[in-house]
Amino acid sequence: MFAKHAATAIKRTQPSTLRRFTKAHHPAAAVINAHPADSSLSSVAWTNPDPGSEFTVSSKSGFLPRRDPLHVLPSYFEKLDEILHEMPILKSDGTLGLLHTGQLGARVERELPQYDVEFVFDKRILAALYRDYSMLASAYLLEPCDIQFRLTRNYGLGRRMLPSNIAVPLQTVAHRLNQKPCLEHSTFTFYNYQRKDHDMPISLNNIRPIRKFSGCDKEHNFVVGHVAAARHTDKVIDASLGILEAAQNNKRDEFNAALRKYSTGMGRVNEILAQTLQGCGDYASFRTFLNGSKAQSMFNRGVLFERNSSTEAHKYLGVGQSSSPIASLGTHLFQLSQLSPRGSLPCNDGVDLLRAPNVRSFLEHVDQQARRLGVQSYALRSSESSAEYVLALGQVLTYRYRQWANLRDSVPVQSARDNAAFHAYLDVQTSHVRDIAKLVSRTHASMDGESLGQSVRTRAESVAHHAEMVHRSLGRILNDSESAPLPVSMIAY
Secondary structure, three states: OHHHHHHHHHHHHOOHHHHHHOOOOOOOOOEEOOOOOOHHHOOOOEEOOOOOOOOOOEOOOEOOOOOOOOOOOOHHHHHHHHHHHHOOOEOOOOOEOHHHHOOHHHHHHHHOOOOOOOOOOOHHHHHHHHHHHHHHHHHHHHHHHHHHHHHHOOOOOOOOEEOHHHHHHHHHHHHHOOOOOOOOHHHHOOOOEEEOOOOOOOOOOOEEEOOOOOOOHHHHHHHHHHHHHHOOHHHHHHHHHHHHHHHHHOOHHHHHHHHHHHHHHHHHHHHHHHHHOOOOHHHHHHHHHHOOOOOOHHHOOOEEEOOOOOOOOEOOOOHHHOOOHHHHHHHHHOOHHHOOHHHOOOOOOOHHHHOOHHHHHHHHHHHHHHHHHOHHHHHOOOHHHHHHHHHHHHHHHHHHHHHHHHHHOOOOOOOHHHHHHHHHHHHHHHHHHHHHHHHHHHHHHHOOHHHOOHHHHHHHHHHHHHHHHHHHHHHHHHHOOOOOOOOHHHHOO
16 A cells, blocks of 8 residues: 555656656565464564565575666666766776766766655665765765875875765665665675676676776676675575574574585685685775775764754764675674674674664574574584584684785775774774684584594584684784785685
């Protein structure tokens, strides 16, 4: 009924160029419930609170959107589309774009209309507008920093005011999607791909980014790699809920099987990221635009939104200071945040609050249930479960270590203040990854290996050995930041 009235209201008020995009959709609710007929499982069952959203969490699409992202905006937004096409430092046709010449800000201020988005209710269009306005906002605010960084390796200051032709529609769209008006990790990656062949599945060779900052190969690989890897999160999500269900019902064999399934899914995720994120190269050429306005020297007083009824400055974490929901899921499921309160990223610093509502709800549900059931302690009560737990943690460690390595190699700026802030943030990340490695080693040392099969015992020993190497390596780095880190390839399983 609500969808019918909304569609009628849109038709009366929207420009004709949008009408063909606003046909009401009635998708089936994406429900994750292993055995819906069993009432005893109601506490671990979970349902997307907003099944009509583009971002649902399901054992079908994982953390990816339920439909491919809209890659062409309705013609009403022609000028916005045009500016975004002209924006990258290096455009798709090989020519230099607005961010290379430092002309994006002037172009936005001079030519971009303040589009009326009040009449837009179609979730797919709203998600595309949220992606485009949040990326344009980051580019506009951080353009001076990128220019300064290329000249001096020092960020300097970003723009203090986001103009109303970006700020007003961005806030409207974000409010309608129940999100914050800032660029979030999944928006830059999972909702930023286009299939080359729509009849073929998502793969490294069949997708490309829709919007770009730098246009370099590393940015392409960053987006494409995260999307192709997320295709396998359906297994990770299904396994995560299987782990919770088995722990609740005290079904040890099912618990171990779910841990194996989690390891298999995360193993595939890590394999794909290993292909696409080997070294960072020119990662710095687009990482500038992934900075947020919170705890960053380029926005020491936050960001003001023009024509905002509130005079309070906006302060949000950026993509560069956050992580994908894959990392948050592992942290919540295996109760890793309790290892090191200082380093409980990417969860307790507010990153999860920036995510789409369904993703927020899912991660909160997993966190609550894992704490209630004591997943970690349940795993340690059995040698076989301990071994499978070690193998699953090994995959989490590989994922988190790769994130850490990419962050460390992202070329910190040279000013004393910015270097200090960067290394303080890096130390928090380093400590947490080191604590995960320590947990792997400790768990392996406490289990009874003699009662295990040869294959499981050998693999667990290998994971523990690599974890000990990571622990020692990161310990040296915490004492001496110039120490060489362990290559990521050495801890891949």
